[in-house]
Amino acid sequence: MRTVEWDNGVVKMIDQRLLPGVFEIAGFTDYRDVARAIKEMYIRGAPAIGAAAAFGMALAARQSEATDRAALLRDLKAAADVLRQARPTAVNLFWAVDRMLRVASNESLATVDDIRDAILADAQALADEDVAINKRMAAHGAALIRDGDSILHHCNTGALATVDYGTALGVVRMAHEQGKKIHVFVDETRPRLQGARLTAWELQQLGIDFTLIADNAAGHYMRTGQVAICLVGSDRTAANGDVANKIGTYKLAVVAKENGIPFYPVVPTSTVDLNCPTGDHIPIEERGPEEVVGLTRDGMPIAPEGVKVGNPAFDVTPAKYVTGIITENGIAYPPFDVSLRRLVLGEGGR
Numbered sequence: 001m002r003t004v005e006w007d008n009g010v011v012k013m014i015d016q017r018l019l020p021g022v023f024e025i026a027g028f029t030d031y032r033d034v035a036r037a038i039k040e041m042y043i044r045g046a047p048a049i050g051a052a053a054a055f056g057m058a059l060a061a062r063q064s065e066a067t068d069r070a071a072l073l074r075d076l077k078a079a080a081d082v083l084r085q086a087r088p089t090a091v092n093l094f095w096a097v098d099r100m101l102r103v104a105s106n107e108s109l110a111t112v113d114d115i116r117d118a119i120l121a122d123a124q125a126l127a128d129e130d131v132a133i134n135k136r137m138a139a140h141g142a143a144l145i146r147d148g149d150s151i152l153h154h155c156n157t158g159a160l161a162t163v164d165y166g167t168a169l170g171v172v173r174m175a176h177e178q179g180k181k182i183h184v185f186v187d188e189t190r191p192r193l194q195g196a197r198l199t200a201w202e203l204q205q206l207g208i209d210f211t212l213i214a215d216n217a218a219g220h221y222m223r224t225g226q227v228a229i230c231l232v233g234s235d236r237t238a239a240n241g242d243v244a245n246k247i248g249t250y251k252l253a254v255v256a257k258e259n260g261i262p263f264y265p266v267v268p269t270s271t272v273d274l275n276c277p278t279g280d281h282i283p284i285e286e287r288g289p290e291e292v293v294g295l296t297r298d299g300m301p302i303a304p305e306g307v308k309v310g311n312p313a314f315d316v317t318p319a320k321y322v323t324g325i326i327t328e329n330g331i332a333y334p335p336f337d338v339s340l341r342r343l344v345l346g347e348g349g350r
């Protein structure tokens with residue numbers, strides 16, 4: 001199944017908290033539960049969060065008992081506020097919710113049921129578009145991958161982070177499907193281990209050769225010439241090409257530049273926030289301490305009780321460390337303030 005889908009009034013999603021141990025599908029009929037599932041990371045990854053929020057809006061439209069347009073729009077705006085609060089960094093969440101609100105306010109929709117139907121149809125279209133967009137990005141990105149390349153990857157950007165196929169991992173997947181012999185260094189991605197739990201699980205199923213590494217090992221593999229290219233995703237990319245992505249990405253990009261290794265975020269245009277001039281304007285989510293100190297080793301806690309913990313979920317990589325940004329409309333190269341704008345507004349790429 002897809003990572004998230006609509007099934008006859010139920011929003012179904014793979015519960016990613018349980019992978020790779022247990023494959024379980026969670027189903028929700030209340031948009032507030034969809035918001036909670038995003039917050040608690042049943043579903044994660046910017047494009048997947050966007051699709052879940054769109055289906056959440058479709059649920060909200062069904063749940064509303066409104067009998068006139070104005071009342072339904074009021075209920076939808078309230079639902080949008082709840083969904084928007086689920087996670088702050090991934091701009092796809094806000095983009096998807098706003099898109100559903102725009103559909104709902106189309107004055108040519110005559111009845112409340114027309115609005116309900118239109119939101120569901122557009123949420124479904126958004127999910128379908130996500131898969132098509134990923135394949136277009138993958139085609140642009142795979143052209144950069146040579147036979148024999150070893151790719152460094154952070155977090156999870158695969159089918160699980162999207163509706164299907166993946167962004168950075170979609171590029172890896174397409175290069176593999178093209179018959180290129182490739183290898184992936186998979187950062188485990190502390191603290192939530194999206195690399196170890198999810199990316200390793202996906203690559204294993206795809207039959208793609210990989211080595212799981214501790215995040216701290218990435219610099220060693222780069223300095224010793226074992227990495228040809230770094231591919232990562234993004235939760236929000238600013239108009240100047242600064243890239244917010246999973247915590248640890250910044251460190252990778254700096255080390256990549258120091259070692260002359262190309263560093264490419266793979267970013268659907270829905271993740272580019274042209275209203276955000278630089279990365280300094282991107283809100284960075286701070287998550288709970290239990291994600292960092294909640295692990296045990298041989299049944300023992302990994303840190304003394306009561307320690308102070310910092311847990312930013314994302315960091316910003318300044319554009320000067322970014323070689324190019326792979327989008328569905330082509331690859332943006334510096335100066336990003338010009339090239340990104342052109343690709344996002346659909347004027348074609350190079």
Ligand code: MRU
Pocket residue numbers: 044045046047090154155156157158161162166167168194232233234235245246247313
């Ligand atoms: O906290 P997560 O797991 O939602 O973070 C996910 C990432 O950082 C991904 O790299 C990003 O969303 C792009 S996924 C296609």
